[in-house]
Amino acid sequence: xxxxxxxxxxxxxxxxxxxxxxxxxxxxxxxxxxxxxxxxxxxxxxxxxxxxxxxxxxxxxxxxxxxxxxxxxxxxxxxxxxxxxxxxxxxxxxxxxxxxxxxxxxxxxxxxxxxxxxxxxxxxxxxxxxxxxxxxxxxxxxxxxxxxxxxxxxxxxxxxxxxxxxxxxxxxxxxxxxxxxxxxxxxxxxxxxxxxxxxxxxxxxxxxxxxxxxxxxxxxxxxxxxxxxxxxxxxxxxxxxxxxxxxxxxxxxxxxxxxxxxxxxxxxxxxxxxxxxxxxxxxxxxxxxxxxxxxxxxxxxxxxxxxxxxxxxxxxxxxxxxxxxxxxxxxxxxxxxxxxxxxxxxxxxxxxxxxxxxxxxxxxxxxxxxxxxxxxxxxxxxxxxxxxxxxxxxxxxxxxxxxxxxxxxxxxxxxxxxxxxxxxxxxxxxxxxxxxxxxxxxxxxxxxxxxxxxxxxxxxxxxxxxxxxxxxxxxx
Numbered sequence: 001x002x003x004x005x006x007x008x009x010x011x012x013x014x015x016x017x018x019x020x021x022x023x024x025x026x027x028x029x030x031x032x033x034x035x036x037x038x039x040x041x042x043x044x045x046x047x048x049x050x051x052x053x054x055x056x057x058x059x060x061x062x063x064x065x066x067x068x069x070x071x072x073x074x075x076x077x078x079x080x081x082x083x084x085x086x087x088x089x090x091x092x093x094x095x096x097x098x099x100x101x102x103x104x105x106x107x108x109x110x111x112x113x114x115x116x117x118x119x120x121x122x123x124x125x126x127x128x129x130x131x132x133x134x135x136x137x138x139x140x141x142x143x144x145x146x147x148x149x150x151x152x153x154x155x156x157x158x159x160x161x162x163x164x165x166x167x168x169x170x171x172x173x174x175x176x177x178x179x180x181x182x183x184x185x186x187x188x189x190x191x192x193x194x195x196x197x198x199x200x201x202x203x204x205x206x207x208x209x210x211x212x213x214x215x216x217x218x219x220x221x222x223x224x225x226x227x228x229x230x231x232x233x234x235x236x237x238x239x240x241x242x243x244x245x246x247x248x249x250x251x252x253x254x255x256x257x258x259x260x261x262x263x264x265x266x267x268x269x270x271x272x273x274x275x276x277x278x279x280x281x282x283x284x285x286x287x288x289x290x291x292x293x294x295x296x297x298x299x300x301x302x303x304x305x306x307x308x309x310x311x312x313x314x315x316x317x318x319x320x321x322x323x324x325x326x327x328x329x330x331x332x333x334x335x336x337x338x339x340x341x342x343x344x345x346x347x348x349x350x351x352x353x354x355x356x357x358x359x360x361x362x363x364x365x366x367x368x369x370x371x372x373x374x375x376x377x378x379x380x381x382x383x384x385x386x387x388x389x390x391x392x393x394x395x396x397x398x399x400x401x402x403x404x405x406x407x408x409x410x411x412x413x414x415x416x417x418x419x420x421x422x423x424x425x426x427x428x429x430x431x432x433x434x435x436x437x438x439x440x441x442x443x444x445x446x447x448x449x450x451x452x453x454x455x456x457x458x459x460x461x462x463x464x465x466x467x468x469x470x471x472x473x474x475x476x
Contacts, residue, residue, distance in 0.1 A: 001019050001020065002020040003018060003020060004017065004020055004159060005017055006018050006161075007309065008073065008075070009075035009308050010071075010297060010298070010305060010345045011344050011345055012344040012346075015163075016073075016162065018159050018186050020187045020188060021186055021187040021191070021192055022187070022191055022195075023191060023195035025185050025187070026185055026195035027199070029154045029185050030183075030201050032179075032183055033154050033180055033181070033183050034125050036152050036179065037152035037180075037181070040150060040151075040152060041122050041150035041151075043150075045099040045148065045149075045150070046099045046100050048099055048147065048150065049095075049096040049097070049099020049100065049148055051147070051172075051175050051176055052092050052093075052095055052096035052099070052147065052148055053092070053093065055177075056089050056092030056093045058171045059085060059088050059171060060089050062167075063082065063085045063086070066085045066136065066164070066167060067082040067085050068081070068298070069163050070084060070135065070136065070164055071297040071298050072298070073160070074135060074161055075297055075307070075346075076133075076259075076260045077303060078297050078298055078300060079300075080297075084136050084137045085136055087140070087429060088137055090429045091144050091446065092140065094429050095145050095148050095450075096144075096148065098448065098451065099148050101448075102148075102451070104119035104120060105118045109461070110471065111463070111465070111469045111474060111475065112465060112469075113464050113469075114461065114463045114464070114465065115461070115463075115464070116460070116461050116462075119458050120149065120455040121150075121455060121457075121458045122150035122151045122455060123151060123203045123204050123454060123455065123456055124152070124201075125151065125152050125153075125154060126146045126151045126152070126154070126202065126204040126205075126206065126454055127154045127155075127156070127196040127199070127205045128142040128146070128153060128156070128205075128206045128207075129193055129196065129205065129208070129209065129217075130155070130158060130165075130208055131209050132158035132160035132161040133263050133264050133265075134264070135157060135161035135165065136168065138208050139155065139157065139164070139168060141433065141445040141446045141450065142208075142445065142450075143168075145451050146453075146454040147181065149451055151204075152180060152181045154183050154196060154202060155182065155183065155184050155185070156184075156185055156186075156192045156193055156196060157184065159186065159187070160308060160309065165186070169182060169184045189209075193217075197217055197226075198220065204226065204227040204453060205227075205228045206228075206443075206454075207228070207229070208232070208265075208445075210232060210233065211232045211438055214230040214440075218230060227453065229440075229443035229453040230441045230443070231265070231433070231434050231435070231439070231440050231445055232392075232438065232439055232440055233366040233438065233439060234266055234269075234394035234395060234435065235365070235390040235391075235392045236256070236267060236268050236270070236394055236395040236397075236424040237268065237269075237270035237272050237375075237387045237397070238252060238256065238268045238270070238396075238397040238398075238399065238423060238424060239272045239273075239383045239397065239398040240277065240281055240399045241380060241402070242274040242276045242277050243401050243402055244401070246284055247284065248399065248421065249281065250285055251288075252268075252397065252422055253268055253271055253372065253423060254285075254288055254289070255425065256268035256424045257269065257350070257372045258292060258304050259425060261304055261348070261369065261370050262367070262368065262371060263307065263312070263369065264425065265439075266395045266417070266424050266425045268372065269372060269373065270356075270363055270372070270387075271285075271372055271373070271375065272377055273374055273375070274377060274383070275377065275378055278376045281374075282331065282352075282354055282374065285372075286332055286352065289332050289333070290332075294342070294347060294350075295341050304350060306345045307346040307347065307348055309346060312346065312369065315367070315368065316348050316367060316368075316369035316371060317336060317348075319361075319365070319367045319369075319371060320335075320351065320371070322361050322362060323353050323361075323371075326357075326360045326361060326362065327355075327357075328353040328354070328355060328360060328373065329353065329354045329355040330351070330352075331352045331353065331354050332349075333349035333350050333351030334351045335348070336348055336349075337349055348369055348370060349370070351369075352372050353372070353374065354373075355374070355376070356373040356374060356375045357375070358375055358386045358389050364389075364391070366392070380405055380409075383398075387414075388413070391437055392437060392438050393414050393415045393416060393437035393438070393439050394416055394435035394440075395415055395416070395417040395419070395424040395427075395435070396413040396415040396417070396418055396419070396424065397418070397424045398420055400420075406420050414437070415435055415439075416432070416435035416436055416444075417435070429446045429447070430446070430447055431446065432444035432446060433445045433446045
């Protein structure tokens with residue numbers, strides 16, 4: 001079996017070798033999942049939930065160790081890594097609670113001596129494909145609802161972050177999840193991912209990643225009549241109105257734009273600012289950005305970690321040149337950090353463009369790095385229009401003290417998530433996560449809505465009249 005090195009993006013050092021499986025491993029994993037799922041579906045849902053409770057306690061017990069490993073293979077700063085593991089803990093306990101719900105409906109029947117109800121049924125074998133930027137959180141968003149609903153899982157994690165997948169698989173095993181209910185297959189998207197999408201016994205694909213890959217997955221799943229859940233890109237904006245608390249807005253922008261080094265789908269990459277406060281906001285942002293510490297995320301004093309790899313770094317550098325050529329004004333950053341503590345890793349200075357026009361590429365396309373574009377507007381109405389002018393629709397934010405603007409914004413912003421007087425990040429697991437337009441295809445991760453991806457609705461009618469009763473005909 002071929003292997004590929006996994007690098008610590010902060011130091012450039014190889015920390016593990018990840019096996020690169022081929023399509024035959026996918027066949028083996030699907031066969032194991034298909035066999036296990038039949039028995040797992042017969043286990044009462046509250047008992048399936050008990051496994052998730054144990055998973056939650058094990059995640060809690062191992063939180064610090066997992067966070068340390070996560071930072072080493074992913075690069076995000078340690079406080080963010082702890083928060084991500086906590087998200088997995090929260091998701092375990094939340095979805096375990098659904099084991100005593102999984103609600104259907106009972107309804108009146110239109111005929112005498114007849115009972116009518118609906119119930120959720122598992123779909124069977126599901127495939128989940130997860131990215132490197134949230135290797136614990138997103139994996140739990142997808143696997144936990146699938147498991148509690150009675151499915152078996154074949155999981156392809158990102159090749160950049162195999163340690164988290166291995167650790168979570170071991171936790172499933174320690175929690176008593178039956179063999180074959182979760183199967184991890186390491187390998188590339190081109191080989192393993194394609195084999196999963198093509199496999200006839202995988203009936204659902206849940207994918208988080210790039211738009212190009214997501215569109216290809218959707219097309220193939222459509223041909224096979226598979227269910228598919230897509231969570232893809234974002235070009236999220238923070239709107240700062242003329243009555244906003246600017247200091248609070250700066251805090252929210254910094255956290256949203258430079259947390260995870262801007263490498264998250266909810267990152268703030270646009271700031272839509274009312275022209276009357278543009279200068280004051282720029283001054284505050286520049287001052288705050290100059291104080292950001294950049295380096296190895298294992299250092300508790302560091303606020304911005306590395307970029308995941310050289311490819312990610314090259315993409316960011318390319319967009320800096322695009323922004324300059326488009327005529328945007330580069331206020332801060334815009335360069336790779338090299339030498340000293342940054343010499344062996346992949347680091348990029350937090351970057352601020354201003355005087356950006358809404359139609360510029362840097363204001364339309366996902367950069368996936370610590371780059372923010374300030375777009376001045378003249379009014380609230382223009383701010384909403386600019387926010388909605390991109391192909392994505394994941395998250396948006398508005399800073400204002402005008403309650404009328406707040407309610408208009410939450411109505412008119414065309415994103416799946418809206419924040420008021422907070423940044424564009426910080427989703428909680430008991431609400432649905434996902435977006436509109438080019439961000440996805442309408443399904444949601446987390447919240448009870450996640451169960452819709454991994455279940456089918458079954459309508460059940462019980463006629464205890466002892467005679468033939470024809471719906472819509474024998475009603476009189």
